[in-house]
Amino acid sequence: MGLFGKSKTTTSLVCKICGMKFSDPERTVKHMVKAHSKPQKKQRVGTGKYA
Numbered sequence: 001m002g003l004f005g006k007s008k009t010t011t012s013l014v015c016k017i018c019g020m021k022f023s024d025p026e027r028t029v030k031h032m033v034k035a036h037s038k039p040q041k042k043q044r045v046g047t048g049k050y051a
Helices: 025-036
Strands: none
Touching: none
């Protein structure tokens, strides 16, 4: 029945946001946290500089 077993979460080897491929599911998780958890910097219109 699986009442007392660990629940298994399957992590893909491909990032769902940017499509990068990884050799290990743990590396995919680390990439998601590091690359996609922070808000992106906004670029100023017409200057090419970041705000």
